Amino acid sequence: MTEPVVEMTDITITFPGVKALDSVSFRMFPGEVHSLMGENGAGKSTLIKALTGVYAIDGGTIRLGGETVSFSGPAHAQAAGISTVYQEVNLLPNLSVAENILLGREPRRFGSIDGRAMRRRAAELLDGLNLDIDPGSLLGSHSLAVQQLVAIARAINVNAKVLILDEPTSSLDADEVAELFRVIRSLRDSGVAILFVSHFLDQIYEITDRLTVLRNGQLVGEYLTEELLRIDLVHKMIGKEITALDEIGKRAHAATGAAVADEPGLPAFAATHDYGRKGAIEPFDLTIGEGEVVGLAGLLGSGRTELARILGGIDRADAGTLQIEGKPTRLRTPRQAISKRIAYSSENRRSEGIIDDLTVRDNIVLALQADRGWFRPIPKKRQEELTQSYIQALNIRPANPDALVRNLSGGNQQKVLLARWLAIAPRLLILDEPTRGIDIGAKAEIQKLVYTLAENGMSVVFISAELEEVLRLSHRVAVLRDRRLVADIENDGLTVDALLALIADGSVADEAPPPDAHPFGPAYDEPATESLTSPAGDLR
């Protein structure tokens, strides 16, 4: 085999308090398409940034074409032959295609830019990629896919030995992906090493030759794509020991098993039919029973958040129908969803959840107050009762209603956000990664809370990257892959193994009960009157 073009050895990068990369080694060969795989926080982007000179490394060596290099910055790395095309095309839509391709490297004549030579050079590069794009046309007049290809043409203009494509297909349709893959293959055949980063497993298996898997900042291993089964890949990415997982799975079953009675008579709270949104989530059928916890499982980018967002009215569905308690309903805004008592708690706690400069009290009453309208303020005394009851029930620390939420820890911010949604007394609570990035204690408290809420008759949609959490809490699990709902099964003896298989390729879906076999949730006792939502109930 030839020499590797990139050889990173024992790379360590430390951020304050965190080891982002711990002695990770990584290599790429000329003429191959390589993928870097891993879940959130695995260290993928850190490794890429080390390779492209964005981050300085704290330990290890980077060798490029056999020589040890030390990049002073992205420009240096690019000059050395490492080009990157980022997910968001960062080109200039108001300039021509040729100007974009040769930006900063324009051919000059008598000190001024030689427009004719520039167009000629750009045309050569585009021809080399077999692309039929007029170099003189405005970049902004082309589709995103074409702009992506122009970005690649720009990247290879600098005699790139290594081309990094970060999520290049996330906004492309099937035909555009095929066109991109054709270009990638022709570049590969010309000897360029390509790093292809994507969340789409199908695409990974279609285009890549080799995979490197990272997990929690550590190297799991390097594999030939054709020799690694999908199920094994997902195991390696998610990375729990199978035996340990089995045990948790059994426990989850024991916990929920008692509740799953043979009483399918409970009414559905929400039911969708062919409900979907182009480019976000393929049309899906999902029924959520009253008091049922439906877990959404899938890898990052599988469409689990997109599904939750249109269910919560954050994004509009552009196809299909939604029924709330049997009545056809359209959710155009979060406000409408809230008035139907559907709450969506975003996974992006900071940017879409809390209002960090307001107090704990204001944050908790916000949704309820918005629902009432500004001219009907919740009386100060009521606000105080509400806030105090949630601070106690959810154990929010510091227990100070006047503290600014920005000064709270992540777990406590999450609890404040939960309190905001509980205050509207939701019938359906959609929790998107409510336990991410928070400490163990808070995590356990939130899990307990979800369990109690469902027992009291609230429907819950629960999203988590941690499968054992999904299995522990959910009565039913809906599995997503590549923006599609691929399975919808009872959590009745469901093992993490089976779930992993479903996430990986859906092949086990046939063996699982068909989606509609148990459309309704398990039966519960009468909803307890002493509910967490009661303080707000009479305020509506």
Next chain:
Amino acid sequence: MSAALTRIVSSRLFWPVVMLIALVAINVIAFPGFLTITVKDGHLFGSVIDILRNGAPTLIIAVGMTLVIATRGIDLSVGAVAAISGAVACSILLSSPDPGNPGTVAVAVGAALVIALVLGVWNGFLVSVIGIQPIIATLILMTAGRGMAMLITEGQILTVDSAPFKALGSGFLLGLPVAVLIGVVIFAVAALITRRTALGMLIESVGINPEASRQAGVRARGLLFTVYTFCAFSAGIAGLILTANQTAADANNTGLFIELDAILAVVIGGTSLAGGRYSLAGTLVGALVIQTLVTTVYTVGIPPIVTMVFKAAVVTAVCLLQSPATNAAFGRLRHRLTARTSKGIAAS
């Protein structure tokens, strides 16, 4: 003691108030009778009263501006709206056979304020429905507004002779200038409406994080309409006071650059241009700082030509004192001092 001191020093109002006190001190040194207030014919007179009266229009506009800025917006059109409002009132008074009749004045004032409200709705429409950036949306009316005022006055300076109208600018009621009383009322109404209802909290919420607010069901559109309309309304009132003070509507000069003074008052008062939490009390102090500054220029004997430069220097000083970097530096200093005096019992 040091905990209380820390709280006072870290309060947003601390530096503006210090600046105001410093300016007053300079004036007292240059002109010992500065703080003297005398009673003539049952009216209060004195430099302080002058500052309050002359600062009233800026304060009134700054109150509206505070709410707009809290939503991450800005309203550049307030000066033009003030000019239009004054022009409408004066042209109605002039076309009436009896401009001194209180009824006529009421009609003129009412019409001017209705026009101001309409202009505010226009701004609100551009910002919230069409989605134009506030600075551009209100720039439209800032430029076009002066032209509209010109059309109303037909290019003339409309001088009116109407005692009740004049009283809005230079009259006295209960011993206090009418303009000051109007300022107090506007301030109180804004404070009560935003803080006694949920309006203030929702405005801050949208200003801090629009997307999180949307997901929480806050309707930003209605809020934006409300704040821009209120801001234009307050500009209309300020325009009436300014016009009444001069007993003339001057389309070119009424309220010229007052938008900048109002924005400055808001910023000096500690409300961030990035939106979010606002302080009407801070805006009040800010407006007083600006007006006292103008007076100081005269009492200290700085040539009026360089007033702007002097103003810029003071504003720069206040902004520097309020900046996070300065705050952090003071925090470190305080920490070191308290650590030294109380053997490590930090007051922060």
